[in-house]
Amino acid sequence: MTNQNGWTKSSWKNYTALQQPNWPDQKALEKVTKDLALLPPLVFAGEIRTLKALLAKASKGEAFLIQGGDCSEDFSQVTAPTIRETMKVLLQMAVVMAYAGGKPAIKVGRIAGQFAKPRSSDTEIVDGVELPSYRGDMVNKSEASIKARTPNPKYILKGYYLAASTLNLLRAFTRGGFAALHRVQAWNQEFVAQSPMGRSYNRLAAQIDQAIKFMNTIGIPTDIPQVNQTQIFTSHEALLLPYEEALTRIDSTTGDWYDCSAHMLWIGERTRQVDGAHVEFLRGVLNPIGVKIGPDHDIDNIKQLIETLNPENEPGRLTLITRMGCDNIEKKLPALLREIKKEGAHIVWNCDPMHANTYTSESGHKTRNFNDILTEITRFFEIHWAEGTIPGGVHLEMTGKNVTECVGGARNIVSEELHNRYDTTCDPRLNAEQSLEVAFQIADMIKH
Ligand SMILES: O=C[C@H](O)[C@H](O)COP(=O)(O)O
Ligand SMILES: C=C(OP(=O)(O)O)C(=O)O
Numbered sequence: 001m002t003n004q005n006g007w008t009k010s011s012w013k014n015y016t017a018l019q020q021p022n023w024p025d026q027k028a029l030e031k032v033t034k035d036l037a038l039l040p041p042l043v044f045a046g047e048i049r050t051l052k053a054l055l056a057k058a059s060k061g062e063a064f065l066i067q068g069g070d071c072s073e074d075f076s077q078v079t080a081p082t083i084r085e086t087m088k089v090l091l092q093m094a095v096v097m098a099y100a101g102g103k104p105a106i107k108v109g110r111i112a113g114q115f116a117k118p119r120s121s122d123t124e125i126v127d128g129v130e131l132p133s134y135r136g137d138m139v140n141k142s143e144a145s146i147k148a149r150t151p152n153p154k155y156i157l158k159g160y161y162l163a164a165s166t167l168n169l170l171r172a173f174t175r176g177g178f179a180a181l182h183r184v185q186a187w188n189q190e191f192v193a194q195s196p197m198g199r200s201y202n203r204l205a206a207q208i209d210q211a212i213k214f215m216n217t218i219g220i221p222t223d224i225p226q227v228n229q230t231q232i233f234t235s236h237e238a239l240l241l242p243y244e245e246a247l248t249r250i251d252s253t254t255g256d257w258y259d260c261s262a263h264m265l266w267i268g269e270r271t272r273q274v275d276g277a278h279v280e281f282l283r284g285v286l287n288p289i290g291v292k293i294g295p296d297h298d299i300d301n302i303k304q305l306i307e308t309l310n311p312e313n314e315p316g317r318l319t320l321i322t323r324m325g326c327d328n329i330e331k332k333l334p335a336l337l338r339e340i341k342k343e344g345a346h347i348v349w350n351c352d353p354m355h356a357n358t359y360t361s362e363s364g365h366k367t368r369n370f371n372d373i374l375t376e377i378t379r380f381f382e383i384h385w386a387e388g389t390i391p392g393g394v395h396l397e398m399t400g401k402n403v404t405e406c407v408g409g410a411r412n413i414v415s416e417e418l419h420n421r422y423d424t425t426c427d428p429r430l431n432a433e434q435s436l437e438v439a440f441q442i443a444d445m446i447k448h
């Protein structure tokens with residue numbers, strides 16, 4: 001079935017798709033995608049439209065987007081504690097934005113499907129042996145052996161089921177009372193509570209608690225969805241196009257196409273070619289779409305991407321996720337903002353302060369420095385203020401766990417400590433305390 005300009009859910013196949021795994025068994029891949037196409041969608045189109053409406057507010061400065069989660073979700077970490085702790089940090093960050101920053105936060109996880117990774121190189125050398133690179137748990141395993149690194153399409157199906165169970169738990173927590181504002185104090189984790197950030201958070205939580213008690217005292221009902229419930233949306237990089245196609249469905253209520261693998265999908269820095277398969281695929285679904293933009297972008301090319309992905313200039317449809325690096329952002333972002341502003345395009349400008357601030361420590365760990373991350377965020381805000389554009393959100397690699405993957409922060413993790421709890425299978429994440437610290441800093445800026 002075709003919609004505008006020859007798009008179908010398979011038309012991407014006529015274009016070049018970069019960063020696809022070398023599946024050894026094409027027949028097995030086809031079988032998996034056929035099976036997937038018969039399985040239920042993971043999200044409902046109505047929820048996707050709700051997110052788009054919220055993002056339209058972020059594009060006007062009336063809300064702030066917090067998008068965050070693992071670089072690469074790990075199948076073995078799809079457990080209740082891991083999901084709960086990541087969700088708690090997102091809730092904490094959102095409450096800090098809303099209470100200290102005075103702006104409602106839109107919570108979007110890199111969760112329930114962030115299982116496929118683009119890599120700089122097809123192979124890597126581990127202990128002198130050349131192996132295919134790890135490309136995410138939906139593709140191969142991170143262990144260093146030829147067998148583990150061979151792409152296997154059955155992992156796609158496993159990823160679908162794990163995404164479904166993650167979403168199920170998120171819905172239960174956010175709708176079933178766990179995320180109620182009465183419990184704002186309980187979201188602080190033990191290892192964070194004793195830290196400077198944890199103490200600031202506790203003070204803020206106590207004030208919210210008092211406000212709710214006061215409302216109860218004077219007879220304002222607090223047993224209402226605005227207090228009792230919340231919504232966490234899902235997102236991932238739409239990299240594995242056979243998976244995305246299989247979950248792309250017509251919404252029976254409107255007749256429109258949606259990619260029902262997640263509420264929001266983004267296109268990575270490495271796959272955003274205007275004439276590439278990823279752009280072709282995403283232009284035809286009505287979800288909110290993100291595009292990563294690194295320091296080597298060409299402004300005319302970004303204009304073409306905007307025209308292709310959002311020809312109607314619909315607010316909330318397009319989020320541009322800039323990841324320039326703390327040293328490059330002042331050179332690169334102002335001209336981009338100025339030129340796109342001239343076009344009158346409605347954009348949610350989102351700051352990814354992680355991906356251009358990565359380096360390898362002496363110990364051999366891929367890491368990021370907390371100060372570089374904060375510097376990129378601060379400059380992002382300052383540049384937007386100077387250009388008269390709107391800083392709409394932040395995109396973080398983070399976890400609720402007490403990992404030691406990024407150096408710095410209030411506890412000043414040093415590079416010698418990275419090996420203590422370095423659990424990521426791909427890029428280094430902020431831990432719960434470092435994430436909360438970022439939230440307080442942002443809250444200060446969104447009050448502006
Ligand atoms: O998360 C993103 C990418 O997969 C990652 O940054 C690329 O890393 P690499 O250069 O180690 O392949
Ligand atoms: C691969 C990623 O980012 P980018 O496309 O910006 O490099 C990512 O977000 O993990």
Ligand SMILES: [Mn+2]
Pocket residue numbers: 071072355397426427
């Ligand atoms: Mn990453």
